[in-house]
Amino acid sequence: MSNQNGTISKRAREDRFQAHDYYQIDDLLSEDHLLARDAVRTWVKQEVSPIIEEYSEKGECPTHLFKGLAEIGAFGPSIPSEYGGGGMDEMAYGIIMQELERGDSGIRSMASVQGSLVMYPIYRFGSEEQKRKYLPKLGNGEFIGCFGLTEPDHGSNPNGMVTNIKEDGDSYILNGAKMWITNSPLADVAVVWAKDESGIIRGVIVEKGMKGFSAPEIHGKWSLRASITGELVFEDVRVPKSNLLPNVQGLKGPLSCLSKARYGISWGAIGAAMDCYDSALRYAKERSQFGKPIAQFQLTQKKLAEMITEITKAQLLAWRLGTLADAGKVTPAQISMAKRNNVNMALEVAREARQIHGGMGITNEYPIMRHMMNLETVLTYEGTHDIHLLITGQDITGLNAFQ
């Protein structure tokens, strides 16, 4: 299909992936960060970009990419390599998420869940035996994992969960259901959060094939269509006591995994925004109306100038977050601010980019609508836009709006 200028879509796709480094943030990164960034950028360009529109349209997860993601070190980049991770720092982890989400938020999700929500809790809260059993296979993509926190009636308020475990000899009996779980229909391993008989939240590792455990797919999503989402249903599932994560109790267990994943999302969203900006800038220079390129109109320049300004501010926020994370000084509330700001920024950039593309902006010739629809999920999962505002509100006032 040709666009209104007669140029073909293939060219638009091949030309994408311009670097946008308005404030020379590359100067703040190490050689290793730049190498990781370039390797993932190349992989996304070769493996994701050529297929992603098709998979999104079909509403199908490109499962063959799990192996490639493992090979480029996208699963647990900051988990030590002896446990199957990448052995890199938090900055590198963020940069990798940015490059993956430049391709598609669903591809970044595949990596976020595997690394930050499955490998990380096992690494941080698991026994040595659990780490040795699961982490290498999750790191190399042999196992796919998922993270079950949200329930049908408990999304923003996970503390209200009703999924529960009861002791029975050398096992726990697990009952309940989780909803909106990325990768669940494919997962070999699920990290599930459930209340024990004292009402304390505990983490258990549930394996595919355990009797009474099923993971039906959720259909009908208009967002994150290349990522598979499902439920987790537990009907008297017998889970060996050795599958309990021994080193954490309470809501801070799952929330600290979320901190890790939200950090990655605050970087990832910048990648989606950059891809939309790239496409809009190129289109504005190529597309003429009233005898001149639309990039020459002041209103188009305003849109583009504001887009790159917001992207640059988000990059600086993410970079600073990375330095704080690497110094071990980052707070959950700082991560909330960056997740909320950067995802919202990316969604606004996608909307402006869509306008610049005119009618072409709604087609699959350009990545804009796919990113825009994806970002509606990213704005909601890992804590909604408003929940993160209230976390900031609580942090600065000392007053809890959730009670």
Ligand code: TGC
């Ligand atoms: P609250 O009393 O504030 O906290 C309970 C305990 O947890 C500690 N804590 C944290 N620890 C680490 N990291 C964080 N981010 C933390 N936030 C809080 C806190 O210090 C306390 O510890 P302690 O020792 O005193 O017990 O809890 P609350 O019940 O008032 O809830 C607070 C609230 C609403 C902010 C929280 O529950 C929340 O964040 N809600 C949003 C839920 C959410 O984000 N769900 C995400 C599900 S997973 C997902 O979406 C994956 S998408 C994956 C993909 O495809 O990429």
Ligand code: FAD
């Ligand atoms: P609700 O909590 O019902 O919120 C509805 C609205 O009410 C929102 O606008 C919210 O901001 C607002 N609201 C709620 N409480 C307040 C308040 N106190 N003050 C003001 N406003 C409030 N979860 C997992 O556990 N694992 C996963 O892998 C996972 N993957 C996901 C993948 C997709 C595609 C999607 C869409 C979701 C996924 N989630 C996952 C779930 C996600 O984290 C939740 O959807 C999210 O936390 C919001 O919960 P909810 O959808 O139940 O909305």
